[in-house]
Amino acid sequence: MPKLSYLKALNRALGDEMTRDESVFVLGEDMNFALTNVTAGFLDRFGPDRVVEVPLTEQGFTNFATGAALAGRRPVVEFQIPFLLLLVFEQITNQANKFLLMSGGQRSVPVTYLMPAAGWRPGWGAQHSDQPYSLFAHMGVKTVLPATPTDAYGLLTTAIRDDDPVVFFGPLASLTVREDVDYADLGPIPLGSGRVHRAGTDVTVVALGHLVHEALAVADELAAEASIEVWDPRSVYPFDWTGLAESVARTGRLVVFDDSNRSCGMGAEILATAAEEMRLTAPPRRVTRPDGAIVGAVPELDVVLQPTRAQLAEAVRAVLKSPGW
């Protein structure tokens, strides 16, 4: 079976959709040299009309994509740095995502915003390491955060085919993850469908993005102590609340392992909804980033602010030891 990396899965999914549907095109900075490698080989395959190099003009080209989408195209806009999604946050949330509503359903804006290197970059400073997927969920924008190559292929395919704006977060820490795949098995994955990566009976760990792999490692480490179910929502908006409820019904206990900041992050939303609607036998816990920026250019300072395996293991043990409410 061939090995497929996450990055190659993005390349393959985008290439397959551009081959299948001529309305799909990709635009971004440094596209002519495929700087992120997502579009490696595309300029030769598809030509400059469908692989569009743009200047440093994020608000300009995000609005440009909205226009092209209103005119019947399916743009995929690539961003190199997570904070750029904050620079264009208004254009995505207040314009692209509202034009269908404001037009009374006349026309939607099928743009995919592809962020193929989201999250912490060791030593890259305070402005390159954000992970703002919770903000888009807060604003009701369809948002996906796949953890594995297969899920990356499936959810990028779905994002491109979806008639609404979709933000795709590919965690930097996942890009080198490789997986044995049969190419024939690759295909679209519905939005809002979670996935049990590892079945368990004692506690549900909801892990998001690259933290899925960390959670699986912790589940291995603690296998003698606890049967941990690792559950991955895969898309943060819409969210598979039914799938989560089923997992929690099996385990009764919940820990969320989330690369968002603590306040108003997905971790907060998952705990709140679980507390309201699900049968938890003990108070849940979360492991997140603290609020605010990652410190800066010193990896030793950065790393203590990242959600870690040790923090997750401690949270799991605390939830398992809890006598209940």
Add this chain to the structure above:
Amino acid sequence: MTAPDSVALYRMIRFIRRFEERSVDLVKSGEIVSGVHPCIGQEAVSAGACATLEPDDIVLSSHRGHGHLLAKGCDPARVMAEMAGRVTGIDKGRGGSFHPSDFSANVYNATGTVGHGSGIAAGIAWAAVKAGKSTVVMSFFGDGAVTQGALLEGFNLAGLWNLPVVYICENNGYATTLPVQTAVSGTITGRGEAFGIPSSTVDGQDAETVFAAVSEAVERARSGGGPSLLEMRTYRYHGHHTFELKTRLKYREQAEIDEWRLRDPLDIQAARVAADVRARIDDEVERELDEVVRFAVESPRPDPADATDHMYADGFRPRAGVSL
């Protein structure tokens, strides 16, 4: 260039003027809850500019956009119904006076984020060119937009890729309360020239002058000559928004308004049309607007149960704000 149809321009200016006055009445009577941004005083820009367009050409409007919609060919009754939040409106009441679109008339939107239409226009125009169409995109904005960076980013892309966009800045002298001379460094046309975009200043009170200038820009766009920027010197006789009927903000002198009244676009165009023709048109306009208003106020309001309709193309609805 075809000659302007003086009678048709008069009729459109008269129609927009009276439509706007009727809409202000509906604001006062409570039928239009949002209030409106009347374009009274600026009608020659809408009428003259849109008269140069083909039905397939595309317009991006602004918050002061009723004139653009009417001149581009939207059904006036459905525009008024939209402003009154009725289900018969062009956007089923979801766009309102501020954010209307009508794809049947190729009015694509009026984004509320001032200045951001320029990039959207570039994207629409690019898609049209790549599809082998000769469509022209006309993007309207006010003088308040020229201090927004996003406007210039759109100019850059349109200029760089030689896209068929006609940018029309309606410089009415004020960004809400801020006089243009206290907001804008340099000139408005200088912003287009900086990107290699042919730019000129036009008397926006004279519909036939507007028509001539815009015709040239539209022809250039359609023949592959790229974008243009036209700064229309115009004026709004009413406030920024009908809330000024209550707040009475004193950011301009009555003498200034009176001076601009001497160059009322309706009077300028009326002088080109015979009195008996005008009288007939004025009468037709009133009778048509009676029907427009009747249609709007008699149309049903949306059912609150439908509040989350049209949010997502696949019918997905957000979870309710209250706990289950």
